[in-house]
Amino acid sequence: MIQLKQVSKRYGDIVALDHIDLTVQDGECVVLIGPSGCGKSTLLRSINRLIDTDQGDILVNGQNISTYKAEDLRRQLGYCIQGVGLFPHLSVFDNIAIVPQLLKWDKVKIKDRINTLMDLTGLPLSYLSKKPHELSGGEAQRVGVCRALAADPSILLMDEPFGAVDPMTREQIQLAFRKIQRELKKTVLFVTHDMEEAILLADRIAIMYKGKILSLETPGGLINGKHDPFVNEFIGADYPLRLLKRYTLADLKVINVDSKSQLNQVSYLNEFSTAKEILSEILKSGSQEIMIQKTDKTKVIVSYEALIELLQKVLNNEIV
Numbered sequence: 001m002i003q004l005k006q007v008s009k010r011y012g013d014i015v016a017l018d019h020i021d022l023t024v025q026d027g028e029c030v031v032l033i034g035p036s037g038c039g040k041s042t043l044l045r046s047i048n049r050l051i052d053t054d055q056g057d058i059l060v061n062g063q064n065i066s067t068y069k070a071e072d073l074r075r076q077l078g079y080c081i082q083g084v085g086l087f088p089h090l091s092v093f094d095n096i097a098i099v100p101q102l103l104k105w106d107k108v109k110i111k112d113r114i115n116t117l118m119d120l121t122g123l124p125l126s127y128l129s130k131k132p133h134e135l136s137g138g139e140a141q142r143v144g145v146c147r148a149l150a151a152d153p154s155i156l157l158m159d160e161p162f163g164a165v166d167p168m169t170r171e172q173i174q175l176a177f178r179k180i181q182r183e184l185k186k187t188v189l190f191v192t193h194d195m196e197e198a199i200l201l202a203d204r205i206a207i208m209y210k211g212k213i214l215s216l217e218t219p220g221g222l223i224n225g226k227h228d229p230f231v232n233e234f235i236g237a238d239y240p241l242r243l244l245k246r247y248t249l250a251d252l253k254v255i256n257v258d259s260k261s262q263l264n265q266v267s268y269l270n271e272f273s274t275a276k277e278i279l280s281e282i283l284k285s286g287s288q289e290i291m292i293q294k295t296d297k298t299k300v301i302v303s304y305e306a307l308i309e310l311l312q313k314v315l316n317n318e319i320v
Contacts, residue, residue, distance in 0.1 A: 001026050002047060002155060002189060007056035009042055009211075016042045017053065018211035026154070027185035030216075031198040034208035034234070040191045043208075044157050047189065048077050060155065075099060078148035078186070082160040085144070086132040092143050093128040099151040117146040120180050138169035145177060149184070158190040162197070174200055195235065199246050203320075207231050219246055220314040240311055244276035249292060251275065251319065252310055254300035257291060266291050266299065279307050 002024040009017040016039050024030045032040040045051040047058055049070050058065045065073055086095045093114060100110045118125055121142040132140055141162055148156055162170045162177075178201055181188060192198055198205045199219045207215040214228045220243065222235055236242075249271045267281050271294045282290050282304050289303035313319045 001059075001061060002187060003057075003059040004043070004047075005057045005059075007043070007046065007053050007058060009039075009046065009051065009053045009055075015211045017046070020056070020211075020213060022206065022213060022216070024187055024189055026187050028203045029181055029186075029188040029190060029201055030204050030206055031190045031192055031202035032206050032208055033192055033195060033198045036193070038208040039211040040208055041159055044159050044189060044191050047157060048074050048079060075103060075151065076153055076155065078151070078153040078156040080144050080148040080156065080158045080161040082163040086140060086147070088132050090131070091128065092123075092130050092132075092135070095132070095143060096146045096150050098147065103151055105151075113150060113152070114146070117149055120149075120176075120183070121146055122176055136169070137165040138173055141165055141169075141173055142176070145173075145180070149180075149186075154187055156186045156188045156190075158188060160191055160193065163193070170197075177201065195239075196242055196245050199243055207234060209234075218320050219243060220317065220320055223315055224317075240314075241276065241279070243311070243314065244279055244307065245274045247275040247310060247319075248272060249275075249278065249294075249300070249302065252278070252302050253306045254292075254302050257299040257301055266293050270295055275307060275310060278302055279304075282307075 002022075004020050004022045007017055007020040008015070020043060022030070032043060034040055042051055046053050047060065047065065049065060060068075060073065060076065096114050096117065097110050100113060105113075114128070115125060118128070123139065123142050123146070127135070127139065132143075135143065144161060148158070162173050165173065174197055181201070190201060202219055204216055204218055205222060206213045209230050215222065215231045223240055223243070249269075252275060265285075267290045269277060269281055269290075269292050271292070273292070278290070278292070282288070288305070289301050291299055291301050293299045310319070
């Protein structure tokens with residue numbers, strides 16, 4: 001658990017953090033989002049004591065961070081940043097192994113842990129001997145995630161970790177991270193500028209502006225909240241449509257296809273496609289419904305009505 005109690009930080013006349021109160025529960029992913037200069041990264045860096053605050057208390061797993069030696073605190077926290085920060089002279093294996101080696105894990109335990117993480121992030125074991133310059137941007141980001149998770153920390157601090165890769169690769173890494181988070185249930189504080197990334201990954205979204213948290217809601221809860229005018233402008237009128245990226249075919253009411261189906265055209269989508277992609281395909285088809293073939297070859301029909309029904313469930317807090 002991470003707890004911030006009335007945390008403030010000033011740089012001269014500039015208020016970077018203004019009496020911040022925030023609790024990130026065990027196993028929860030809270031995403032910080034807001035315009036540049038709103039205090040997101042300052043807040044994150046204050047937790048691992050890269051920045052000293054002027055006021056307030058920060059607790060990690062119930063203990064005030066001021067009572068830790070800085071190096072002992074940081075060994076408990078996985079830290080992943082934009083641009084990765086891999087050591088160029090070290091192999092992928094040695095980059096990932098740094099913290100476990102500092103903690104004096106035995107070699108077998110380190111190897112087993114690294115093999116597990118490579119599998120989780122979809123990287124082949126043959127990459128362990130590569131140097132960072134031999135990796136693509138997306139591969140390097142995955143190695144960065146492996147390194148942050150290497151010592152099995154209970155808490156992950158992630159500062160725009162996927163911001164330096166192309167959009168297609170970024171989405172693949174986001175989906176991989178969401179899968180990892182659902183499996184490992186780490187406590188995550190994640191900084192981003194990308195609302196769709198926040199929607200996809202967050203259990204709760206904290207919208208920051210001028211050093212304050214103006215809103216702290218589930219992605220679905222942002223639709224219903226009575227917000228500060230800045231929050232309404234920031235999330236935008238199209239927020240309900242963007243929210244569809246959070247859901248997949250599994251969240252939609254579908255009709256199993258039988259031999260009497262009049263739909264002959266099968267979409268290229270599958271059960272892993274987002275509800276937003278499904279809506280786009282329906283609109284392009286000029287129809288009210290499309291046929292989707294799952295990876296097990298079964299076919300279903302999904303309709304525009306099913307998407308409206310999904311959003312209604314979100315509005316009624318029947319689905320998160």
